[in-house]
Amino acid sequence: MLSQPSQSLRQELSDLAKAGESADLPxxxxxxxxxxxLVYAHDTGYAGAGFSNLIHEDTTxxxxxxxxxxxxxxxxxLQEQGLIELHxxxxxxxxxxxxxxxxxxxxxxxSHQSGLPDLMNQWSRRRVNGLDLKGMMAHFEHNVRLQFEPGTRAAYSNTNYIFLAELVAQVSGxxxxxxxxxxxxxxxxxxxSTVSSERWRAMGVFHALPYAENSKIHEADYNxxxxxxxKSSIHDLAKFVNALMDKQLIRPETLATMMVPHAVFEDGKRYGYGWYIGQLGGWAAMSSTLxxxxxxxxxxxxxxxxxxYFNKQRNFQLLMLSNGGVKTEKLLVDFLQKTRTRLE
Structure with missing residues (x-):
């Protein structure tokens, strides 16, 4: 049976969801x-603007x-296996x-302390369209200057994690x-779940398109x-958090290393390895208590x-996936604020 705070939260989240409903809801x-x-589950709206496919727990x-x-x-x-040295x-x-x-x-x-520029956000969408690792490497052959000396500052850059994916590929073979x-x-x-558009099509899963007729994001192919x-479903994300907490994917001490602050951005947000620490970062930023x-x-x-978002000490998680831009962005922030107020 749910605790009283959880029961109250369920009702408040339900009220928020109802207040946000509309005929054309993404x-x-x-x-x-x-x-x-499970305190609250809600799947609603359409996986695109065709009004034919409803969102459900396995929609990616x-x-x-x-x-x-x-x-x-x-x-x-790979670091646990001794195949990568972090420094x-x-x-x-x-x-x-x-x-x-x-x-x-x-x-x-x-930890976003490399000084590498964020090409995905600095370049135009037309220039990013179809860009692959080979094209990015070709650019850096002639543009080697870093934005700052590594380790002296922190600046969020997608380029860092693009190179990390290549690192995983080359080290693991x-x-x-x-x-x-x-x-x-x-x-x-x-x-x-998959990282390949071709694979999820072959898998036969239904993917939520952006809330538009065109399946491309920003009229661009992000490769x-x-x-x-x-691409993942809400069902898969819940399984991921469970596996992470049940020590199926990584050792507890390694996870702890990922979840301590390794960098502080200029706006005060703290970042570990793949996680914002103590706040959710970006447009859903919250407390910075440490x-x-x-x-x-x-x-x-x-x-x-x-x-x-999850809190290990209080043992609660919030997961949300949406395709509705600003319409669902406001709902997401409201859901998060209400959940943290009640459970944290």
Whole structure:
């Protein structure tokens, strides 16, 4: 039986959901757990603007920057096996990097302290369209200058996690998507998850399109992995958190290393390895109290808005995936604020 705070929260979340309903509501899936029990579940809206496919627990969404959690986990699994040294230069593991980047370590990439520019946000959408790792490497052959000396500052950059995905591939000898399937998705029971558009089409799962007729995000094809491009369902995300907490994917001490602050951004937000620490970061930023039991990440790409937050000390989690842009962004922030007020 749910505790009184959880029962009250369930009603408040239900009221928020009802207040946000509309005839053309984009899709979202929400789950809130406390003390191992499901407090609230809500799947609603449409997986695109065709008004034909309703969202359900196995509908997959673009995770956007939630993908970084999985990339960091893959790196730390290899570190556990002694295949990666966190403070070794990245060039030890990735062939063909500029000599000028010798000071950039794996730790710097994980914690956004490398000085590498964020090409995904600095370049135009037309320039990013179809960009792959080979094209990005070609750019850096002639543009080797870093934005700051590694380790002296922290600046969020998708480029860091794109290179980490390549690091996983080169160290493991496997395609990055194959690695995640074998070492994360399969052990956690995440049957609908993938980092390849071709794979989820072949898997026969239904994917939530951006809330528009066009399936492209920003009219662009995003081909780079590691920072974005993972597709998962709300059902799969819940399985992932359970597997993480049940020590199925990584040792507790390694997870603890990921969940302590390794960097502080200029706005005061703290970052571990793939996790914001003590606050949820970006547009859903909350408390910065430390030491923090709460960690999370958000994602924003085109119309997709995603969030994963959990508090180990209080034992609750909030998971939300959506394809509705600003419409569902406000709901996500409201759901998160209400959940943290009641349970944290």
């Amino acid at each position: 899709g979202y899936a929400l789950r809130v757990y406390s003390q191992g029990q 969404f673009e995770l956007a920057s939630l993908s970084k959690i999985f990339t960091a986990l893959a790196v730390m699994q 070794a230069p990245v060039g030890t593991y990735i062939r063909g990097l500029p000599r000028a980047w010798q000071g950039v370590t794996v730790h710097h990439l994980l 496997q395609d990055f998507g194959d690695y995640l399937k074998l070492h994360v998705f399969d052990p956690a029971g995440m049957a609908s 780079l992995l590691g920072a974005i491009n993972q 030491p923090a039991a709460g960690v999370g990440h958000t994602g924003r790409l085109g119309a997709y808005r995603t969030a994963l």
